Amino acid sequence: MKLSASLSQLIDALRCLPGIGPKSAQRIAFHLLERDRNGGSQLGRSLTKAMDKIGHCQSCRTFCEEAICDLCQNVKRIDSGLLCVVESPSDILAIEQTGQYVGRYFVLMGHLSPLDGIGPNEIGLDQLDNLLITSDVKEVILATNPTIEGETTAHFIAELCQKNQVEASRIAHGVPVGGELDLVDGMTLSHAFNGRKVV
Amino acid sequence: MKLSASLSQLIDALRCLPGIGPKSAQRIAFHLLERDRNGGSQLGRSLTKAMDKIGHCQSCRTFCEEAICDLCQNVKRIDSGLLCVVESPSDILAIEQTGQYVGRYFVLMGHLSPLDGIGPNEIGLDQLDNLLITSDVKEVILATNPTIEGETTAHFIAELCQKNQVEASRIAHGVPVGGELDLVDGMTLSHAFNGRKVV
Numbered sequence: 001m002k003l004s005a006s007l008s009q010l011i012d013a014l015r016c017l018p019g020i021g022p023k024s025a026q027r028i029a030f031h032l033l034e035r036d037r038n039g040g041s042q043l044g045r046s047l048t049k050a051m052d053k054i055g056h057c058q059s060c061r062t063f064c065e066e067a068i069c070d071l072c073q074n075v076k077r078i079d080s081g082l083l084c085v086v087e088s089p090s091d092i093l094a095i096e097q098t099g100q101y102v103g104r105y106f107v108l109m110g111h112l113s114p115l116d117g118i119g120p121n122e123i124g125l126d127q128l129d130n131l132l133i134t135s136d137v138k139e140v141i142l143a144t145n146p147t148i149e150g151e152t153t154a155h156f157i158a159e160l161c162q163k164n165q166v167e168a169s170r171i172a173h174g175v176p177v178g179g180e181l182d183l184v185d186g187m188t189l190s191h192a193f194n195g196r197k198v199v
Numbered sequence: 200m201k202l203s204a205s206l207s208q209l210i211d212a213l214r215c216l217p218g219i220g221p222k223s224a225q226r227i228a229f230h231l232l233e234r235d236r237n238g239g240s241q242l243g244r245s246l247t248k249a250m251d252k253i254g255h256c257q258s259c260r261t262f263c264e265e266a267i268c269d270l271c272q273n274v275k276r277i278d279s280g281l282l283c284v285v286e287s288p289s290d291i292l293a294i295e296q297t298g299q300y301v302g303r304y305f306v307l308m309g310h311l312s313p314l315d316g317i318g319p320n321e322i323g324l325d326q327l328d329n330l331l332i333t334s335d336v337k338e339v340i341l342a343t344n345p346t347i348e349g350e351t352t353a354h355f356i357a358e359l360c361q362k363n364q365v366e367a368s369r370i371a372h373g374v375p376v377g378g379e380l381d382l383v384d385g386m387t388l389s390h391a392f393n394g395r396k397v398v
Contacts, residue, residue: 002269003292004253004262004263004264005264006245006248006249006252006253006264007249007253007262009245009248009249010245010246010248010249012245013238013241013242013244013245013246014242014245016231016235016238016239016241016242017216017227017230017231017242018226018227018230026289026292027217027289028216028217029249030262030287030288030289031216031217032215032216032246032249032250033249033250033253033262033288034287034288034308036215037250039212039215040215040246040249040250041246041247041250041251042212042215043212043213043215043216043243043246044242044243044244044245044246044247044250045212045243045247046205046208046209046211046212046213046243047209047212047231047239047240047242047243047246048240048243048244048247049205049208049209049243050205050206050208050209050228050231050232050239051231051232051236051239051240051243052240053205054203054205054206054232063203063206063229063232064203065203065204065205069203070201088229088233089229089232089233090225090226090229093202093225109233
């Protein structure tokens with residue numbers, strides 16, 4: 001049986017969503033057509049608008065509809081002299097939810113991965129270099145993910161900071177709060193032991 | 200932290216997808232913006248077009264961009280005198296994949312559910328009644344889902360067929376091919392025993 005053109009086009013297009021295969025795409029398309037046409041139309045409009053309008057902040061590279069994002073324009077954050085380097089804009093959301101950090105961010109939009117052709121310029125380290133030279137940053141907090149690539153990237157940026165005579169620090173690794181010790185992997189445990197503090 | 204307007208609108212809109220909560224919606228939005236903007240734009244266009252253009256076949260009620268769908272215009276299917284009643288257009292896809300059935304369909308777009316306000320007219324039984332009177336249907340095959348609501352709906356349609364002196368049959372229930380007997384539920388097993396055939 002041949003599906004109508006718009007329907008098979010929709011099923012194909014839905015496969016750009018992460019984790020959605022042909023069968024789920026079909027299920028979603030039928031769900032929207034049968035039960036939620038308004039939601040589907042609204043999603044269509046929102047997607048078109050978002051993909052069209054959302055660019056990157058010229059200063060910190062996060063997602064933003066203006067040239068410079070709100071966080072980068074915040075005087076309190078600029079004055080703090082702190083710059084937190086993260087891999088992705090969703091990391092900013094997670095950090096902001098703690099309400100602990102008042103400072104600026106810099107989003108790499110990835111991590112160093114030479115085998116995939118992602119070098120320092122692809123993750124905006126030239127821009128970060130400029131930022132360290134031109135603005136009054138006193139400490140760079142390296143909050144890349146605790147993966148091999150994230151650690152390598154953090155190491156690389158730490159050297160960049162050293163070159164610019166800016167202090168660099170790495171967020172602590174250890175046992176997560178509320179976690180159980182016997183479920184924690186060995187690497188995390190050794191970090192927890194090496195990073196122990198006097199009580 | 201306040202997300203940009205288009206971004207939070209997109210995250211809200213993504214929640215119309217089945218099984219997508221606030222966290223997954225955020226993950227999908229960031230994924231599309233970071234890694235697949237073309238896919239996102241394409242999906243936006245496809246959704247808008249599909250929700251706008253796809254209507255229902257005037258004869259069998261399946262999804263269709265024209266007034267009458269291909270299956271309903273097929274002379275071989277009309278001549279067969281068979282009409283298969285299903286709950287949803289995706290059931291047609293499943294049946295067509297077997298390649299066994301050559302006949303027309305009628306899609307209820309749901310099942311009888313008086314508590315939710317879904318009566319005979321909401322699932323198009325007035326239209327089915329008309330179809331039985333005006334066209335040359337010899338047998339109605341009831342292929343609604345084997346659930347309580349599906350069985351009730353099938354029973355109701357069987358009575359409609361009797362009134363119009365058209366034969367009605369129900370698809371067989373039993374142990375699925377390739378299934379293991381000890382994993383099959385009791386209801387299915389009793390159907391399998393009651394529906395046993397002489398070898």
